[in-house]
Amino acid sequence: xxxxxxxxxxxxxxxxxxDVQSRRIFSELGAELIEIDDWNCxxxxxxxxxDDFMATAMPARNIGIAExxxxxxxxxxxxxxxxxxxxxxxxxADDTALKEEINSELGARVEGSLKISSILxxxxxxxxxxxxxxxxxxxxxxxxxxxxYGCMLTRFPYAVTVPDDVENPQGMERxxxxxxxxxxxxxxxxxxxxxxxxxxxxxxxxxxxARIIKDAVSRGxxxxxxxxxMCQMNLDAQQDAxxxxxxxxxxxxVFFITEVIGAAMDIPPEELQTDRHFVDGTTLLKELxxxxxxxx
Amino acid sequence: MTVPTIxxxxxxxxxxxxxxxxxxxxxxxxxxxxxxxxAGCSVGDETDFFTPxxxxxxxxxxxxxxxxxNELVWKCVSCYTCGTRCPNDIQTARITETxxxxxxEEHLEPLQPQITDFHDAFVRSGIRWGRVNEMEFMGxxxxxxxxxxxxxxxxGAIFSELNTQARLGMGMMRHRRMHFGFLMAKGRKEIKALxxxxxxxxxx
Numbered sequence: 001x002x003x004x005x006x007x008x009x010x011x012x013x014x015x016x017x018x019d020v021q022s023r024r025i026f027s028e029l030g031a032e033l034i035e036i037d038d039w040n041c042x043x044x045x046x047x048x049x050x051d052d053f054m055a056t057a058m059p060a061r062n063i064g065i066a067e068x069x070x071x072x073x074x075x076x077x078x079x080x081x082x083x084x085x086x087x088x089x090x091x092x093a094d095d096t097a098l099k100e101e102i103n104s105e106l107g108a109r110v111e112g113s114l115k116i117s118s119i120l121x122x123x124x125x126x127x128x129x130x131x132x133x134x135x136x137x138x139x140x141x142x143x144x145x146x147x148x149y150g151c152m153l154t155r156f157p158y159a160v161t162v163p164d165d166v167e168n169p170q171g172m173e174r175x176x177x178x179x180x181x182x183x184x185x186x187x188x189x190x191x192x193x194x195x196x197x198x199x200x201x202x203x204x205x206x207x208x209x210a211r212i213i214k215d216a217v218s219r220g221x222x223x224x225x226x227x228x229x230m231c232q233m234n235l236d237a238q239q240d241a242x243x244x245x246x247x248x249x250x251x252x253x254v255f256f257i258t259e260v261i262g263a264a265m266d267i268p269p270e271e272l273q274t275d276r277h278f279v280d281g282t283t284l285l286k287e288l289x290x291x292x293x294x295x296x
Numbered sequence: 297m298t299v300p301t302i303x304x305x306x307x308x309x310x311x312x313x314x315x316x317x318x319x320x321x322x323x324x325x326x327x328x329x330x331x332x333x334x335a336g337c338s339v340g341d342e343t344d345f346f347t348p349x350x351x352x353x354x355x356x357x358x359x360x361x362x363x364x365x366n367e368l369v370w371k372c373v374s375c376y377t378c379g380t381r382c383p384n385d386i387q388t389a390r391i392t393e394t395x396x397x398x399x400x401e402e403h404l405e406p407l408q409p410q411i412t413d414f415h416d417a418f419v420r421s422g423i424r425w426g427r428v429n430e431m432e433f434m435g436x437x438x439x440x441x442x443x444x445x446x447x448x449x450x451x452g453a454i455f456s457e458l459n460t461q462a463r464l465g466m467g468m469m470r471h472r473r474m475h476f477g478f479l480m481a482k483g484r485k486e487i488k489a490l491x492x493x494x495x496x497x498x499x500x
Contacts, residue, residue, distance in 0.1 A: 054423070196418075237468070276472050278471055
């Protein structure tokens with residue numbers, strides 16, 4: 001089975017590990033991710049603050065390319081890219097004049113037939129068809145993750161149909177459950193990390209992340225699991241500074257969901273590139289494995 | 297701080313309200329000040345008394361100056377919590393995004409110029425190359441930051457920013473999160489044509 005794949009700019013640069021993991025996990029689960037031809041930047045959240053027309057036009061071109069090449073479903077792991085593309089598709093469906101105006105400049109016109117899936121939706125399909133369950137090797141006993149969804153995967157600037165609850169999404173929990181991992185319940189799963197504020201307004205973003213980290217730590221979690229490269233980078237790269245500012249002793253690795261699935265499938269951490277985290281995550285994964293060996 | 301009185305400006309109220317409603321696509325007149333947006337606002341701690349419902353009120357009453365220049369417009373992180381919880385489906389984050397653009401068009405000095413600079417640098421990189429190059433756009437942003445602080449004589453701010461970014465950069469190198477290749481999309485011509493169209497639309 002082949003699915004169209006939009007990696008986006010982050011997954012080709014600072015979050016390249018997420019790209020490696022996504023391709024690998026889906027191929028292990030019998031779905032090949034095919035990167036769409038000559039895709040462009042989706043404009044992310046910045047375009048909406050600078051130019052509304054471009055915020056729709058940029059993702060539109062990618063939708064057109066995927067449709068022209070005959071795909072019926074596209075998987076977008078980055079939460080911001082997913083949000084922008086989904087919103088653009090709906091805006092074009094609701095405004096035929098805008099659609100015509102944008103289409104007139106595109107080599108591959110947008111029709112509107114493409115299903116846009118977040119990585120969670122695409123993974124849940126593999127849970128439903130049983131592919132994921134079959135591949136699980138490790139029990140990962142001792143992993144106490146909090147599932148962190150952030151903003152872009154749950155809340156949208158335009159009315160779109162979403163597959164999960166906006167205030168208490170459960171997609172990640174359901175996937176982890178298929179791996180026999182019980183996620184820790186907490187209050188900040190859809191809270192905002194500040195996104196680009198980490199660079200342009202650090203005080204605000206540090207305050208936001210401090211609350212997120214404090215709640216995760218006080219619930220006894222030993223890692224974060226996320227799908228958003230921006231959330232991952234922020235919580236990972238800024239965590240040490242934030243914890244020092246707030247007298248928090250613990251440091252929690254921030255895993256992508258693909259990393260946890262990969263580890264449960266017995267893919268070595270090196271192949272998943274787990275060593276590319278600021279907060280060390282390989283030690284925890286190794287400990288879990290040793291713990292499991294002892295139990296046998 | 298106490299909440300200031302909102303000046304009522306009947307002459308300005310209607311055209312301003314219409315402009316914000318058209319551009320943001322939000323029906324501001326549906327707001328009945330229930331303050332669910334205020335209760336959920338992620339940056340509530342940062343914006344003091346200035347809550348999303350107050351912003352709507354200001355627009356409705358024609359208080360243009362304050363609506364375009366306040367902490368909420370610039371601190372808003374577009375988490376879309378306010379709009380998701382609004383009983384009348386008003387996405388206030390779309391209003392702050394619209395007011396950011398309007399403030400820029402009127403050449404008002406933003407309260408947080410670095411926020412505008414950041415998003416400008418990001419979108420510019422995405423349109424110029426078809427894909428965003430992290431190193432390039434961050435370089436452009438940091439340059440702008442330094443120039444702004446330099447002209448304001450704030451050398452300490454430049455030093456502290458350089459220090460923070462250098463530390464982040466070193467960390468990214470150490471963990472192989474820094475990317476040195478250059479990303480481009482051949483179709484950037486189409487993107488640029490669309491941008492020309494967008495500029496035409498804005499002047500019409």
